[in-house]
Amino acid sequence: MIIFGYPGIGKSTLAGSKEVKIHDVIDLESSFFTEHEGGKDPYWYRLYAKVAEDLSRQGMTVFVSTHEKVINALKKSPEKKILVFPGSYLKSYWVKKLDDRRLQTGKFKDKRAYLRAKEHYEGDVTELLRVAREEDGFKMYLIENMNYDLKDILMDIWEKYEE
Numbered sequence: 474m475i476i477f478g479y480p481g482i483g484k485s486t487l488a489g490s491k492e493v494k495i496h497d498v499i500d501l502e503s504s505f506f507t508e509h510e511g512g513k514d515p516y517w518y519r520l521y522a523k524v525a526e527d528l529s530r531q532g533m534t535v536f537v538s539t540h541e542k543v544i545n546a547l548k549k550s551p552e553k554k555i556l557v558f559p560g561s562y563l564k565s566y567w568v569k570k571l572d573d574r575r576l577q578t579g580k581f582k583d584k585r586a587y588l589r590a591k592e593h594y595e596g597d598v599t600e601l602l603r604v605a606r607e608e609d610g611f612k613m614y615l616i617e618n619m620n621y622d623l624k625d626i627l628m629d630i631w632e633k634y635e636e
Contacts, residue, residue, distance in 0.1 A: 477539045479558035480586035481571045483623040484536035503538040504582045522546035559616040561598045
């Protein structure tokens with residue numbers, strides 16, 4: 474199963490948690506694929522998508538980014554694909570959450586996530602909604618409030634979408 478998770482939903486935290494041992498869960502961090510010595514590879518998403526698909530075929534639940542190129546690269550994958558993202562009405566809370574994380578970690582990837590959400594939150598959420606509604610093979614799990622637990626969401630997804 475491939476779960477496309479919006480920045481800040483808790484992919485890395487949950488994947489690293491000892492609480493989730495029912496299934497193998499991995500957060501496939503996209504920055505490892507986009508950045509290398511020679512600069513940014515314009516086709517990074519191809520390898521990223523292939524690795525995600527291969528891990529899913531091995532029975533892992535794979536968290537991936539919601540980059541448009543990644544979604545497009547995995548559209549035809551036969552793997553189960555779930556989009557997990559916050560509702561548009563959570564923008565101010567979500568941007569603050571990402572800003573707080575950026576300030577706490579100082580990581581470049583967290584700064585990028587914050588700046589992306591600050592400038593493109595509504596468009597990103599609208600596009601994810603469109604993909605979930607119009608593209609074959611995608612399911613959606615909408616985060617409706619800030620008091621969610623990603624572990625509970627994941628358990629619900631497994632219950633609904635695993636055979």
